[in-house]
Amino acid sequence: MSGAVGREAVFPTRQSLGLMKNKLKGAEIGHSLLKRKSEALTKRFRDITRRIDEAKQKMGRVMQIAAFSLAEVSYAVGGDIGYQIQESAKQARFRVRTKQENISGVLLPTFESYTQEGVNDFGLTGLGKGGQQIQRCRETYARAVETLVELASLQTAFLILDEVIKVVNRRVNAIEHVIIPRTENTIKCLYRLLRVSLAQANHSEDINSELDELDREEFYRLKKVSGKKKRDVAAADAEILAARQKAEEEQAANPNAPAATATATAPAILAEEETTDVLGEQEDNDVIF
C-alpha cells in the first residue's frame, strides 16, 4: 500500500509532523461527514427510484385511458377536431410551478402542477355533437399530464442526485483510499527519518522527548546566532560612534557635543525560522482524479 500511495514531500521536522497529524485528524472527520451525506442521498435516491417505477406504471395506464378517450371523441364527433382545439386554446389551464427542495445540501427542483380555474377556452367545441366526450377527454388528458409532470420532477431529481452521489462517493473514496493512507504514510516516514537522525546523535529510544530536545537545541542555536549577531552590530555601531566623535573633536574644540545617543538600537533579532512551505502543494484538489 505504502508504495502505491507514496508520501508527501515534507522536511523531516517535528513541526511538519504536527501538521501531518492535524491533517490526518481533519481527513477522518471529513470522511465520516461525507459518508453520512452519501448515505442520506443514497436513501433518497432509492426512494426516488421506487417512485419513478410507480409513476411510470401509472403513466402507462393513464395514457392508455387517455388515448382511448380520444378514440371515443373521434367516434362521437366523427371527424378531426384537433385543429379547432389548437386554435381556440389561448390560455393555459394546466400550469406548472417549480419549487426547490433541499436534501443534505443538494437543491432539487420539483414541479408542481395546478389547474387555473375558469380557463375554459374550448368549452363550446363539439356543441353540436360530442361535447361531453370532448370535455371528458380533456379531463382524462389533464390527469395524464399531471402524471407526466410528477414523473418529470422525479426524473430531474433522479439525474441530479445521481450526479451528486457520484461526486460525494468519489470524495469519500479519495479521502479513504488516498489522503488518509498517504498522510499516515508520511507520518510514519517522518517518525522513521527523525528516529534515524536522532539515533546518530544519541541512542535514545524515547523519540518524542528526543525530538523535543532536538527542537530545544535548535531553538537555542538560533537564539545563540541572533545573540551573536546582536553583539556584532553593537560593536560596529560603537566603532562608528567613536569615529564620529573623534571627527567632531578634531573639528571643534567642543567636546561636550551630545553624541547621537546610543542609537545602536538593537536590530531586531528576527531571523524568523522560516516554516517549511511543503504544504503548499497539498491544496485540496484531490477530489477528482
Place this chain on the structure above:
Amino acid sequence: MEGLFFNVNGGYVEGIVRGYRNSLLSSQNYSNLTQCETIDDVKLQLAPSYGDFLASLSPNPSTSDLASRMTDKLVAEFKYLIAQATGSSAKFLEYMTYGYMIDNIALLITGTLHERDTRELLERCHPLGWFETLPVLCVATNIEELYNSVLIETPLAAYFKGSLSHQDLDELNIEIVRNTLYKNYLEDFYNFINTHPDFSGTPTQDVMAEILQFEADRRSINITLNSFGTELSKLERRKLYPEFGKLYPEGSLMLSRAEDVEGVALAVSAVADYKAFFDAVGLSQGGGGLGGMGGGPADGKSLEDLFYQKEMDLSKLVFTRQFTPAVVYAWMKLKEQEIRNVTWISECIAQNQKERIGNFISVF
C-alpha cells in the same frame, strides 16, 4: 303516380346506390372484424368492400390512415353519384354536401381569425364539402374582407345573410357560428324537400322530413346538454335550435329554459322516442347526471350512441322506399357510421381495449 317518370332521370343513381348499399358491412363482417388481432387483419377483412383503396396502405397502418382511406372511397362513390344526377336529384345531392361545407368554412374562418396561412388548411377540409370557390376563401386576410367579398360567393351565402354579420364572425365563438349556419342549413333543407314541386307529396318528402326532424331535434338536445357549464347564455342557445322538428315549438322552448339534465329530460318527454332514450340511459331519473353520459349506465350505451342507433334505423328504413334520391342520403349516413365503426374497432384493437370493442352500431 309519382314514380312513373322517376326512373327517366333518377333511376340510374338509385340503382347504383342500392348496389353500394349491398357492399355495406353486415353484422357477420363486424363479428369477423372484432376477432382481429392486428390492424392488418382488419385490413384483410375489409378487402372485399374496400379493395383497392386500402391496397396502398403501409403494413399496420394507423387508424386515422385507415379511416381516411375509407372516407376516400365514400367520397369517390359520392362524386360519381353527383356527376350522374340531374335536375332536382342533383340539387338534393348538393344539399347533402352543404353540411360539410359549413365545417370547412368554419375551419377556414378559424384560420383567418388567427391569421394562419389558410392554404395549409385546404388539405384539412372535408373533400365532400369542397366547392369551387373554396380556395378563394384563402385570399381574404381579414374577417371583414372574408365576409364582404368572399363568403357572398359561396353556396352558403344565404345562411349567413340575416343571421350573422361580419362583427359576429369576429366576436362570436366559432362553434356558435357553425351551429347557426347549421341551423339555417337544416331549415333550408327541410323547406326544400317540403316545397320543391318534384319532392312534395313523394316518398322523398316523407322519409326526409322524418330524418331531418330527427336531426334537428338531436342537435337541439345536444346543444342544450353540451352548453351546461359553459358561458353560452339561454338566449343565445335558443337561437341555435332549428325551428322545426318534433320538439318544435313547445319542446324547444322548454329546452331553452332547461338548466340541467332533468330539465332536458322533461322537455323531451312529450316525444316518446326521446323519452325512451333518456329513460334508457337513466338521465330522467336524476341519478345519472352528465357523468353518466357515454360511460357507465346500463348496457354501456350513451345518449349519443342511442341517437346514432336511431339515425341508422331511420336510414335503413329509407331503403324500403323507391323512386327517391333519399336513398343516397341514407346510404351516406350508413357509410359514415360504418367508417366510425371500423375506426372504433381498429382503435380498440390497436390499444388493446377489447372489452369495449362491441360498442359500435351494426345495422344490417
